[in-house]
Amino acid sequence: MSDHEHNHGHVHKPAPMVEEVSDFEILEAAVRELAIEKGLFSAEDHRVWTEYVHTLGPLPAARLVAKAWLDPEYKKLCEEDGVEASKAVGVDWVTSPPTQFGTPSDYCNLRVLVDTPKLKHVVVCTLCSCYPRPILGQSPEWYRTPNYRRRLVRWPRQVLAEFGLQLPEDVEVRVADSNQKTRYIVMPERPEGTDGWTEDQLAEIVTRDCLIGVAVPKPGVTSNAQRPVRKAINPVHHDH
């Protein structure tokens, strides 16, 4: 039976293999292939790197905060030397990545910003989307948007309110803009209602959003807030 003898009266086009390829994906592939061709790194290096990146997530950072809540000495170390403190949760900023000299663009200078009852930190990168990947994994989509990056430095309280976080007037909101070689995580205040909790229990409520500073930990809340998903105005249609 030929293609145009369908019994429902129209021709099927094969669905595209890839629905959309962004300019950035094309750019990445082009630069990667060029770098391999020029011998900057091999395809094997790239595979090893990609596999390493996929092992990263926010758990070590959550563990770091939980430990610090329970141990004042360790909390002091976090504040003074984030890189040293990271070792206690299995992250060595220098030797964990396959390069053995840190992560290009993440560098090796973690600063832990310690909140107090009168001080709330929140992290952004206005230049790009610098993020402490070795200890926090890949950044969420919204962290990389121009919208978040350009508004957070200028209207931090309004942006935090959009995340559902409203802070009293007497609390200083301090934005940290990671524009150079330091990467930041926020150590939020330990919430009420967690007396006697174990490190495991405490780590569970330190979500990625809390570590960026757009949320505060609450007993019972162990996942990031759902961001609203808006329908595309011009969605892609297939004619079949």
Add this chain to the structure above:
Amino acid sequence: MSKPVYDLEHHAKMAYGIGDPQCFKGKAGKPKFKEGDRVRIKDLPDIFYTRTMTYTRGAEGVVTRLVYESPAAEDEAFGNEDTPEWFYSVKFMQKDLWPEYSETYSNDALETEFPEHYLEAV
């Protein structure tokens, strides 16, 4: 004075097992500023690349911490790694960055980093 030409692995070899910015430790000499100093951000010309945000230029803030030694990004971007300098974390009051920032929240602040040559004493 001509600039040294490095092979592609120069940085990797320097930082291997040590890390970056740790590999520049001790190479910037004596820091010009200390914690608590009040500084102004210079509005220096930059060709092609800078990491000093426009919104901080001309603003005054306070040094909170000497963070590390490193070549300035403006130099490093072009392979000029031979003049590391001190980097400073500087805290600005939000109202010193944005004239329209709400008086109600006059304690709000923003902290970010600069290489030494962008700072001048106030």
